Amino acid sequence: MATSAFANGIEGLLSKVLGYSNFPGTLDLPQPVGDIVARKLRIVNGYGASELGILNVIHETGNWDPLKDWRYLHFHPELGMELRHVSGDEYEAVLVRTPEREGHQFPFSIFPDRQESHTNDLMVRHPDPAKSNLWRPSARLDDVIVFLNGEKTSPVSMEGHMVASNPEVTGALVAGAQRFQAALIVELDRSVTALSASDRAAVIEKLWPSIQQANEKCPAHARIAKSHILFTTPEKPMLRAGKGTVQRAGTLAMYASELDALYADAEKLVQQDGGEIPGPGAVDDAVQVAAFIRASLLAITGWSAEKLSGTENWYTLGLDSLQTITMTRVLKQGLHLPTLMPNLIYLYPSITELTQAVQQLDKQGLLQERDKLLQTLASQIEPPSPDTVHTASRPTPGTHTVILTGSTGQLGTYILDALLRNPSVAHVHCLNRGDDAREKQQNRIKAYGLTPLADNEARLSFWTADLSKGGDLGLQPDVFTQLQQTATLLIHNAWTVNFNVPLATFEPQIQGVVNLINFVTHSPRSPHLFFLSSISSVMGHYNGESGLIPETVLTTTTSAPNGYANSKYIAEHLLDFAAQQQQEQQKNTQQARAAPSFSFARVGQVAGAVRSPGLWNRAEWFPSLIQSSRHLQALPDTLGPMDRIDWVPVDLLAEVVVELALLGANDFSAPNMINRCSSATHSPTAVQVYHPVNLHPHSWDLIRPVVADALLAQDKENSGKKIETIPLREWVQRVRRDIEAASVSFSADTKDSKRLADRELQALLEQNPAAKLLDFFEGLTMEHTQTGTVFESVHTAKMSKTLREVEGVRPEWLSKWVGEWLA
Structure with a gap:
């Protein structure tokens, strides 16, 4: 039944129902329908199965909202139910046998030899940290x-x-x-x-x-x-x-x-997608766009050039639906328009019409979404209040109280280590979403060979927070008050790294930036807010043939390449807006006063550690490239726009970040920051911008032979063989063909013709992990991809002695990283 139809007839029915409704299958109950029901009567969510019986769940719990949480279950602690992580945010419910709970554990009376009963039901934890005991059924494990x-x-x-x-x-x-x-x-x-x-x-x-x-x-x-x-x-x-x-x-x-x-029909479209036709990579030149559309259409249809005029309707000429889809794929790639859909071609079926349409699409679409969200969130930034009493004393050495968000990730762990090694830091408060952050942190520190947490117990606190929650950041009231009264520096590092999801997915995290800005604005010690941004935030910026990206806030008229990059762009502008507010108040009051200040660093490629055994994440693009190259016995001749190797090892980058952040905390007022950071080459801005990239860059051509030697040194079985160098496009094709051929081969060799089992697929991807990132690597081959981009770093180098001492990527570093990935 459709939701709208249900809504029209449900009101009268529900008015006749008494008390509550027991619904044992909320996984099958659409959210809009359940919301309607929940407004009229209470939904009692049960849980059970033939092999489990009806399990005890707690219905009367103080933090359970019957209008919003009707999907969620609270398993009784006496059940012995464990939620085990499967992937992403999903956990499997597993009943674990324990003697004292066997009266509530029906499966083990039927199967006395079993110690566990797997439900195959996937659960998602409630997003509110205060409701972490609530779980929502999301799917069956065999449905994944x-x-x-x-x-x-x-x-x-x-x-x-x-x-x-x-x-x-x-x-x-x-x-x-x-x-x-x-x-x-x-x-x-x-x-x-x-x-x-x-x-x-x-x-x-x-x-x-x-x-x-x-x-x-x-x-x-x-x-x-x-x-x-x-x-x-x-x-x-x-x-x-x-x-x-x-x-x-x-x-x-x-x-x-x-x-x-x-799938075969779709693959035929891919094979004839006109990929060899050079695309202009942008839509600002109407003549180039029209020429590309014309050439692509002729290649796809096989029509004669004489047949195709600028105003001829393609569907009158015989363009079919499959060719329309092919055309969409070609235009997406050649014009760098990821939002282009087939219906645009249906609506504008001529060269002239479609040229105008794609130009308009580029100017609107993602750009409008980005700028609208920025405007909305900027309106939530609270202006400095004259009622907030800021302390006038500058922090002295050893008195900094630092808040660090996202401490349990790789970079966050090294930042925490660098903070605790700095004598000017008295205490570090780590804010993370999970309630097991301390355990995760200790495991990371042990794996990286860093100083144990126990050695700094008195200088360290862990708090569970939800930064998207305005007012208290999801903290307990006493903790929130303590942090707001004592903090002198806030390093905001927490951010989800996912290039495959839209901008809307990052709204809670961007909201967190707004909330942190308001937090420091009303903090009496005027803490400095330092944000970890990304070089991807300004990939939509074009600065002439030099390709130089300045160390300043940039307003781009082209959207960044993905939701992640656009989210960082918005965060940068929110910080700039807040800094300008502080600056304006300084001018209006005409008196020197302590005030929060703001800065951010656009971080580029973070390489593996060089002073500790910390492993560069094997799942990232470059480690994946190296592992697949070993499997293919070939390296690509170029990395496209990634050819410039200006990487900084993660442990050294953390020291640079801490140095720059403490610089802002020591010169904590906005005027001080502007005066100190101004120079002939760096115009004063309200927010300070840093580019902590390697000051001694290499090219892929220079380090590729070193990588090849490191691969051969690790591959004892193929001693004497050489790693060949092949064009990047061919390398990507080999990656794709290898995983597809392995899949077909396995299926053919299996009697029941089943496709690859998960374990076989994972084994293949272990050998050829670049197959997981095919979209990324195919993007490197696209001719429209911006090349030659250089991030100016004169100002950052002036401010950071540590960055000035970082060497270019050394051969022994490469050998260390390759050895760790292939061990």
């Missing part, structure tokens, strides 16, 4: 799709959204196991007969708004494209269990041949 690049997704929410949003849809399944992309199988109401090609296109257009809504909440690899939608036929309805739920495995098996054909 593992793609060929190793990424995982739970399809249940998308499937439920499709059925709830479209009255004509009676069933939906997301497919894609052991593929690079997801597909959607749709079952329509039985009154719908077999679809013709035109009918199919019309239904897709009707369903598309709801698919787009679902896509917005999905990572890139799990989004549904129009080319990957399959409709069931009336003679083969989806298989269903006795309670009416779709049987996933059986239905997917029944439509295996149709899915294979769907």
Whole structure:
């Protein structure tokens, strides 16, 4: 039943229902429907299974909101239920046998030899740290799709959204196991007969708004494209269990041949996508854009040039839906327009019309979304209050109280270590989301060979926080007051690194920046706020042929390449806005007063540690490239826009960050910061901007032979062989072909023709991990990609003695890193 139809008729029905409703399957209850029900009566969420019985859950809990938390369960502590991490934010519920709890553990009376009972149910913890004992069922473990690049997704929410949003849809399944992309199988109401090609296109257009809504909440690899939608036929309805739920495995098996054909057709489009046609990489030159559209269309259709004028309607000439999808892929790549969709081509089916449309799309779209969010959040920044009494005394050595967010990550761990080694730091307060941060921190420190936490116990505190919560940052009131009264420096490092999700995903983290700005604005000791930004934030900036990015706040007229980069861009501008507010108040009051100050560092490629055994994360792009190159016995001849090797090792970068942050804390008022940091080459700004990049850059050409030697030194089995150098595009193609060929080979050699099991896929990806990052590496090959970008660092070098002492990437560093990855 569609949500809208349900909403229209539910009010009267609910008014006749007494007290509460017991709903044992909230995983299948669409959120909008449940919200309507919860406003009228209480939903009692039960949990059980045939092999488990009905399990005890706690319904009366003080922090449970019946209107918002109706999906969540609170497992009784006497059950012995453990939530074990699977991937992302999902955990499996596992019943662990304990003698004192066997009266509540039904499975072990049936299976006395078992010590654990796996439910295969995935749960997600409540996002509010104060409700960490509440868990929401999200999917079945056997529902999770593992793609060929190793990424995982739970399809249940998308499937439920499709059925709830479209009255004509009676069933939906997301497919894609052991593929690079997801597909959607749709079952329509039985009154719908077999679809013709035109009918199919019309239904897709009707369903598309709801698919787009679902896509917005999905990572890139799990989004549904129009080319990957399959409709069931009336003679083969989806298989269903006795309670009416779709049987996933059986239905997917029944439509295996149709899915294979769907993916094969899509692959044909990829193979003829005109990738050799050079794209202009931007849409500011209408002549270049029109020429590219024309050349691409001729290559895809095979039409004669004489046939195609600037105003001719392509569909009158015979352009079909598959060619439209191919055209979309070509334009996305050649014009660097990730938001371009096939419907734009349908709406503007001529060279002249589409040229104007894509230019308009580039100016709007992501840019509008970014700037609108910036404007909205800037309005939430509170101006300095004359009622806040700021202390006039400058912090003295040994008296700094530092707040560090995101301390448990790799860079955060090294920043914490550098702070604790600095004699000017009296105490460090670590703010993290998880309540197990201290344990994680100790494990990281041990792995990196750093000073144990126990050696600095008196100077260290860990607090569970939610920075997106205004007012108290998710802290206990007494803790919040203590931090606001004592802090002299706040280093904001916490940020999710994910290049595959949209800007909207980062809104809670950007909100956290606003809340931290308001925090320091009303703190009596005027703490300095130092933010860890990214060089990707200004990748939309063009500064002539020099490609030089200045050490200042930049307003770009082109959106950054992804949601992560745009989120950092917004954060930088929020800090600048706050700093200008402080500066204006200084002018208006015409008196010297202590006031918060702000700075940020655009961090580039962070390399592995060189003074400790800390491992450079194997899952990052360069370690993945090296591991795949060993497997392929070949290195790419170029890294495209990444050819400039200006990397800084993580342990050295942490020292630079602490040095710059303490500089801001010592010269804590805005006028002091401006006067100290102004120079002939660096114009004074309200917020200070740093580029902590290596001052002695190398090129990939220079270090590639060193990498090749390090690979050969690690590969005893292939001694005497050479690592060949091949074009980057060919290297990327080999990565793709290798993982695809292995998948086909395994399937053919298996009697039941099942696709790769998870463990076999993971083994392949261990050898060839670049397959997980194919989109990234393919992006390096695109001709439009900005090259030659250099981040100016004169001002940063002047301020940081530590950065001036960092050497260029040394051969022994490369050998150390390669040895750690391949060990």
